[in-house]
Structures are given as structure tokens and as C-alpha cells.
Amino acid sequence: MAMKNVMGIIYTGEKDSFLRELTLARAIAAMPVAGRYRVIDFLVSGLVNSGVKNVGVIMQKNYHSLMDHLGSGKEWDLHGKNDGLYILPPFLTRENVGVYNGSLDALHSNFGYLRRSRQEYVLLCNSTIVFNANFEEMFEAHNRSGVDVTIMYTRNPDMRRPEYGTYFEIGADGLITDVEIDPTRPRYENTCMEVFLLRKDLLMDLVDRGAAHGYHDMQRDVFQRLIRDAGMRVGGYEYKDVCYRMDSVQSYFKFNLDVIDPKIRHALFREDNPVYTKVRDELPARYLENAKVVHSIVADGCIVDGTVENCVLFRGVKIASGAKVKNCVIMQDSQIEEGVQLENCILDKQAIIKRDGRLIGPNAYPIVISKDMTI
């Protein structure tokens, strides 16, 4: 119940150029994953499962598909009279040019939303990491330690990247003593999960002062300076479960294929922390006479008559008889016709591979077929 006093803000304006054609028409937060979800479902569900009732989603560009997906917030029980889901797109005012230069700009533009919200605490999150957390324990740890800000981190080595990410040095007392942003070679093993918990009045003060100094980015310009210069007490909270960063075509591909593994899937989709998403009223998946499916996950609405191995089939995918697909991620409503052979491919929504087509990608780098393409 304590979490009723915490609001969530999700910033979805991250750099997405590494994801190439997959993010041409959508934000990373709206990327389809794991057969029937979008990246943002995990975070919103985690917040709701933790007891958060007020979630603001800051949108930057390409936000049509994200808005369409979140709708009224009903699927997450965020459609109440008080609180609920707030979609916060950029807007033009005298001070505001419409496009945010960073998360601080975005928060400054949405000062009114922060002020009006009744909660005393804010969980500030980015949207490119997929994980299924319950934030209650983090909130308790924050209150127990009496720090000003708590930042979630992980020691998962797969989360470290050259020239990308934020890394912490953490002292024996659990306080963060140094921060490095985008180092060529990360020196600290503690990788920032981009979840920040602090009092709302402190956040508003930091945003106001940051904006007044012409700063744009919360991590680089505010939190890093706070730790280095202002002597504020910033604590680390370790997240120990499964997490994935969606920052490249390869990492997107790896995440989807990893989810097929029951161990990883069960860690991510837990009965006590269900992941909600927009519902599409589809029939169960249909297996026809010639279907041969092994080690794959298949969503409702699929019709399979071919051979499928180590694949993720999203809702409404059709695999004709005689087709062979292996190590592929095939998004919603794509069609694979007779005799087609696919290996190491990502097919975006509604792609069609015509009869006897053959696309074999290298293991290390999947072939990406854009949305609505016919080959």
C-alpha cells in the first residue's frame, strides 16, 4: 500500500539509431518482443504490480504506435478516476521548442503534471531495458537507508557495453561514490538500470535548478554532478534477476531467442508479477497436419503447417506447409509461403515471403525485413 505514495515516470525518448529499420516507425518502448508484448509492457506491469497507481509516459517522437498500444491504460488497470496513465507528448510553449534535448528537458516541460500528482515519491525510469521487477523492496531499502536518491543497478555482465551505459563505483556502505557515463571500456561492474527513486519535491528542485543552468540530461548533468560535487547521498539498489538491454539489432534478436528457454521465460513471466499487454481477440494457435515445431514460442492466432525450429512467432503469423524457418523472430501477421527457407531473420510486422524464397542470415547478424515488405 505504501507504493500508493509513489508515482512512475517513464522516459521513452532514448537514442534508437542502433536499432535501424526496426525503430523507423516506433520508439524502442514500442518494439514488439517475446511473441505478444511491447518493451514498455514489462516496466508498466512491474510498476502496477508493485502498487503504483499513477504512471506518466513521456513521449518524444514516433509515438503513434506507443499511444495506440497503451490506449487508456485499461489493460494495466490504469484507467481510474484519480491517477492512472498519463501520456505526455512534447508540446510547444514559449520556453519549450517541442523536441526534448534530454530527460531533464522533458521533466521540466511536464512540471505541471509533477506538481498536480498527489504522490510524494517518484520512480523515474528509462524504457530500453526489459526486466520484470517488483519495486516495493527498492522503496523499503530507500526508506531504510535514508539516502536522497536510490538508483537501481545490476552486475549482469551482459549489460555492459563499450561506449554506452552508465557505470557505478559503490562503497561498502552501499553509497555510489563514482559515476562513469559511456566509457570506452567500463571500469565498474555495476551497470545502471536507469531506475531512480527520490522524493518528488527533491526531483522538482533538481529539475528546476538544472534547467536554470541550461542542462538537458538527468544522468549526465544532474545525478553525476550530485554525486561528484554536491555531496548528496545516492544509494545503489541491486537488481539480481533477468534483464536485457534493447540497444542494437543483435541484442534485440538475442533477447527474443533467449526467451524461448523455459528458465529465462519463467524468470521473466512470473505468476506473482504478471506482464500485461494490449489484448487482441485471436483464436488459439492452429497446428495443421504437416506442422513440425520444436523449441519455439508461438502466440495465439498463428497457423502453422511448416517446420519451425528455435523461433518466436508473434500473433497471427502463418507458416505454410513445406516452409522451413530456423532461428527467426517473426512479428505479427507476417506470412511465410510454401517452400520458403529462412534462417537468422527478423521479420517486422505484416512482411510476406513469397513461395520458395530463401533468406539465410549469418549467425552473428540477422537479416531484417521491414514492416509491410513483400519478398
Next chain:
Amino acid sequence: MSRKKQCIAMLLAGGQGSRLGILTANMAKPAIPYGGKYRIIDFPLSNCTNSGIDVVGVLTQYQPLELNAYIGSGSPWDLDLAHGGVYVLPPYVKGKQGEWYTGTANAIYQNIAFIEQFNPDYVLILSGDHIYKMDYNAMLRYHIDKEADVTIAVREVPWEEAPRFGIMNTDANNVIVEFEEKPQKPKNNKASMGVYMFTWDKLRKYLAEDAGDPKSSNDFGKNIIPNMLGDRQKLFAFDFDGYWKDVGTVESLWEANMDLLNMPMPIDLYDKKWRIYGRNPGVAPHYVAEGAVVRSSLITEGCEVYGRVEHSVLFAGVQVMQGASVVDSVVMPNAVIERGAQVCRAIVAEGAVIGAGSRVGEETGNIAVIGQNVKLAAGSAVLAGEQRDQ
């Protein structure tokens, strides 16, 4: 004063469905799971919303808890509205006395006040017993066009089966001239589907008269329709020739599920213009493991298949372990088929566990049934036609 609705629907969902045996021990028949992710009541509710009828009163009486929870606010069917929507109507105490619904007509009679809130011209009476897709709006236009007092949806059934139904004898203009309940020697093969479109003023009058008759069994088929016929009111038959399946017995419920495995399906559930909506379980896509075999089946999200599944319908969250096989069967949500167990021609109800190495059902004979949450010990044998509720 609320806004007027031209037509509202009243859905009779209080029936026990006793011929379904242990499957309806804890839930009313309309709540029975069907087709991997639906319940029977999804069909009339989706038909209503697709036909533009946005007030549906659901009359419950027998084991209503499961049904109440399922219907909830009505949002899966877009029936969570500020003006209208779905209303669950159990019997309640009026004045000094309360009474149960004594018959189908009595259930509507006891809810006249509910109906009048919407000031409708027409009231559609539905039952929650059948699988079918029907445009009630087309039926309403026909009813208005014919200036009928009541229009009854009818479907031609095979002559040899006609004695099991209420049969409508009609003239050349589809005017109903006689109604025979389960006739030994049917003169016609047009069976009543239990779907009635009434002009509300007429229905209200006949409900009141029926309530005043102590000898009446307060039933639409036995009392209201014969009384209206006797008074030479205008009764019309509305022909329906689509898929229509009563799922009133274990065998017919099993058959209706097996029907969905045929392509093209006898009832097209892929039709995007007439979707059937239901409450979604909200679980991850299903998983088929290395070494598993799945053919000619419908598999719902949340399932995990390590064994063999052929010609079967698996509901959400079913687990089929290594070496287990499921053939010609219906397995309802979250049931577990443990290692080496064999299930053939059976219905396994929600949450049941079939212990390792068990044999349920046989290749011929009647359908075996395992009840809700039954834990079958390892190595059990359940014969064809047998029902296990513990």
C-alpha cells in the same frame, strides 16, 4: 430518467445444464470453457455487441460465482458503458418476500422494472447454451418489417433429431401456426433456437397474465408462446442457417470443440467482421519443446508442451510433460498431464492433474471426463464414458 434504447437483450444464464455431469458441478452451463479460450456465454455476448445491442441483462441463479467473476464490468465485450452495458441480475428480495426464478418467463417477469429503465420497444430473449454467430439486428429488422408480436429464430435440424426440439410449424409466409414441444411425429424440422424477439408491450402483457396463473410453469416454450398462439397474435419464424450447436451434453461439448479442428471451420472464428470476444488469460505465448509433437490441434497461450498432442484443443496454461500424449481430447485451463500419461477421447477440466503413467479415456466409446481440480494419482485408469470428480 434514462435515455431510451430501441432494443435490449435479456440472457437466461441460470440453467444448471445437468446433462454435462460433473462439469457443471461448480459453474452454470454458460460459464463452461470452449474452443481453447472462450466460454459459451462469449457467443451471445459477442453477438449482442456485434449487432449493436448494448444493454444485456444476464439472469443468473445456479452457481453464479464463476459467471459473475467472468463477466465483471463487461469490458471484454465493450459492454462497460456509462449508459447501458452488461448487468448481472440474480433473484432478489422484493417487499416482504424473495423468490427464486421459477421459470424462464418468471425470470423476465421479476425484472420488468430493470427492463423499463431503458424504455425499450423490443426485448430480445437469449439463452447461454449454444455456440453460434447471429446478427440479431437482422432479426430485429425482420421483426419490425413483419410487424410481428414475437419473432422466433429457427434452424432446420435433421428430421431424425427433430423429436428432441421444440418444433415450429409455419405457413408459406413463415407465420407460425403451431408449436410442438418435442413431437413424436414432427410435421416440420424447424427447431426453435431459444432466441425470441418480442415487442415489449406485448411481452409485458403476457408475462403479467402468466404470473397470475397459478397452474403455469412460467416458461416461454410451455406457456408464453402457446398463449400467444392461442390468442392469434402475430408470430413469425426467422430462418437461420449458420452453425448452431447445443453443448448440453458431454458428447456434444466434445464434438463442438472437435469441430474447430476442421479447416475450413464450420463456424468461422477468424472472421474479423464478427469477432468473438472473451476475457484474456494474459500469459506468455505457448512453448513447444525439443522432441515434442503437435499436429492438427489448437494450442492457447501459456501452454508448455514436451509430449505429443494430436487432434486436440488445449486451453491456456496447460502442461503436457515428456512422454505424455493427448489425442482427440479437450484440456481446459491450467490442467497438467504428467509424464507418460495418455489421454484419449476425454475432457479434462480446469486445474486437473493427470498423474504420471495414467490412462484416461479409450480409443472408442464415450468421452471420459476428469472434473475441476481433480488430482488423479499416478498410474490411474479412467475408462471410456467414466466421470471422475475426485
